Amino acid sequence: xQKFITGSPEETEQLAERLAATLEGTEVIAMYGGLGAGKTxxxxxxxxxxxxxxxxxxxxxxxxxxxxxKFPVYHFDMYRITSWDxxxxxxxxxxxxxxxxxxxxxxNIQDFLPENRIDINIRYISENEREFEIKGAxxx
Amino acid sequence: MKILxxxxxxxxxxxxxxxxxxxxxxxxxxxxTTHSQTLMPVVSALLEASKTDIxxxxxxxxxxxxxxxxxxxxxxxxxxxxxxPLDKPCxxxxxxxxxxxxxPYRDGVICAVMDARCSQVYNALFRLDNGIVxxxxxxxxxxxxxxxxxxEYYDEKVYLVGDGAELCSKSFEGxxxxxxxxxxxxxxxxxxxxxxxxxxxxxxxxxxxxxxxxPAYLRLPQAERELKARLxxxxxxxx
Numbered sequence: 250x251q252k253f254i255t256g257s258p259e260e261t262e263q264l265a266e267r268l269a270a271t272l273e274g275t276e277v278i279a280m281y282g283g284l285g286a287g288k289t290x291x292x293x294x295x296x297x298x299x300x301x302x303x304x305x306x307x308x309x310x311x312x313x314x315x316x317x318x319k320f321p322v323y324h325f326d327m328y329r330i331t332s333w334d335x336x337x338x339x340x341x342x343x344x345x346x347x348x349x350x351x352x353x354x355x356x357n358i359q360d361f362l363p364e365n366r367i368d369i370n371i372r373y374i375s376e377n378e379r380e381f382e383i384k385g386a387x388x389x
Numbered sequence: 390m391k392i393l394x395x396x397x398x399x400x401x402x403x404x405x406x407x408x409x410x411x412x413x414x415x416x417x418x419x420x421x422t423t424h425s426q427t428l429m430p431v432v433s434a435l436l437e438a439s440k441t442d443i444x445x446x447x448x449x450x451x452x453x454x455x456x457x458x459x460x461x462x463x464x465x466x467x468x469x470x471x472x473x474p475l476d477k478p479c480x481x482x483x484x485x486x487x488x489x490x491x492x493p494y495r496d497g498v499i500c501a502v503m504d505a506r507c508s509q510v511y512n513a514l515f516r517l518d519n520g521i522v523x524x525x526x527x528x529x530x531x532x533x534x535x536x537x538x539x540x541e542y543y544d545e546k547v548y549l550v551g552d553g554a555e556l557c558s559k560s561f562e563g564x565x566x567x568x569x570x571x572x573x574x575x576x577x578x579x580x581x582x583x584x585x586x587x588x589x590x591x592x593x594x595x596x597x598x599x600x601x602x603x604p605a606y607l608r609l610p611q612a613e614r615e616l617k618a619r620l621x622x623x624x625x626x627x628x
Contacts, residue, residue, distance in 0.1 A: 332619075333612035342506050343457045347421055361507055361611075 251389055253381045254374065261287045262294030264381060264389070268367075269298025271387040274320040275346050279355035279362055282371030287379050288353045291369070295351060296322050307353065312339050321348030327357040336361055390591070393446045393471075394584035395432065397424040397464040398456025398484045399503060399552050404432045405580035406439055410588060414439040415581050424463045432471075443471065448596060450480035450587035452487050452578060454605035455503060455511035455528060461604045469599045478596035480587035483605065484578055485513040488550045489522050490589075491582025492575050497546035498525070500536075500568070502553035508533050509609050510553040522589075530607040533560050540565055550576050 255261045268278075278295075280288045293305040301318030308314040308326045316322040323344045330336050336358055344350055345363070355362065370382040383389065392407045401419035405412060416435045418427060436443060451468040454461040465481075472479050485501035492499060496517050503511040509532050514525040536557065540547055547568045549558055558570040570576070590596055608616075 332615050333609060334615075337458055337609075337612070340457075340459045343459045345506075363506075 251383045251386065253383070253389075255287075255379050255381065257377050258287060258290040261290045261379060261381075262297065265291045265294030266298030267389045268383070268386060269295045271389060272299070272320070272349055274349060276349050277345070277363055277366040278349065278351040278369060279359075279366055280351065280353055280369045280371065281355050282369075282373075286371040286373060288371065291371070291381075292322075292324050292351050292353070295349075296324075299349065313341075313344070315348075323348050323350045325350065325352045327352060327354040330354075330357050333361065390447050391441070391445055392448045392450055392480070392584045392587050392591075393432070393436075393443075394450035394480075394482075394580040394587060395428060395464055395468060396452040396484070396487065396578050396580045396583055397428055397460045397467075398452045398454065398578065399460060401577055401579065402427050402431060403578075403580040404428070404435050405584050406435055406441060407581070407584035407588070410585075412581055412584075413441075415579065417579050419577070424460055428463060428467055432467075444475060446471075446475070446477060448478055448480055448587060448591060449599075450482055450580075450583050451602070452484040452580075452583050453481045453603065454484060455505075455530070455607045456484050458606075461606070465602055465604045469602050472602075473599040477599075479599055479602045480583075480590045480596055481602055481605065482583045482586045482590070483513065483528050485511065485528050485551070486515070486522075486524065486586045487580075487582035488578045489513075489515040489517070489582070490585035491579055492548070492550055492571060493517065493520050493522075494548065494571065494575060495546070497548055498543050500540065500547050500549050500554075500557075502536070502549060502551045502557050504553040504556055505530055505609055507609075507611060509611060510536060510557065511607055512536055512553075514539075528605070528607060530609045532610055533557055535610075537561055537565060540568065543567065552577060 299318035301316040303316040368384040372380040403417040405415040449472040488501040499515040
């Protein structure tokens, strides 16, 4: 497990860029942490780290956004997903092994995540500071 | 009688042209493509190369499920679209049955399995006897564990086919010695099997109109359990 503390959204993005540099292209990255934790900022950094110039925003309504980079990036928001049927009909399983999947609100689909994945727990410390606990990733 | 069959239910995409039980042409790609982008070019390449006009097709066959959520919809929607303007009938083929028809290999039981994730599979069992396919179970979604228990009742050879075959074979290791993983070149579903399953449906008068053609989804045990828990909770609340 690796732990990091970031002091601003910019630092969060930089941390994600460093993680991006270690990826091979088909990872499943599960993020945990409530509103304002920095999940979208982290995803923005990750997409940029993979060379994407696409706009990154939380797919709360669309459920999944796709960004093109060195690998395709599939950005999921599971906030409204509460059952297996919900998850199946997002096409979640169809995306596996075809790109990097990064998931907000993984709490909601924890039973259905593949064992081989990267977990990122984000903890709120203060207004600008966050602690990132990263499991299952290569050395960042 | 010309049949055009397509399959997009898992990672490969394929299209086959069968006339009076003979395979005239087949196009198969397994390169993790987006089916919505590759299926139609594959179909038109097959028709063009075989000098067939789409209006010559008598029956449009499709693996309508089970399978990936998006894949199943792409296949059925495309076949709906091709058959509707020509007013031609469709064969709504079970993906699992297409696998059985695609592997007329050796007599025995064919166990068709597709990986439905989280240790669950879509499965059906068939018996192959002298090239005749007999269905032994309905298409269902079950856990690999449950399937293993069921297979204990078969003494004859059981051939594992489909993209869940390797997964099952690994999980059966050390027990169920009568099961055999078939070679990769005939392990996965392809449109030839779909067309041959359609031949059976033609003979049994089981075709449908393009209007009636619908995807076939199976509810997984995991979803079934959740639904039950939710209904019970609701009941508690109401009483």
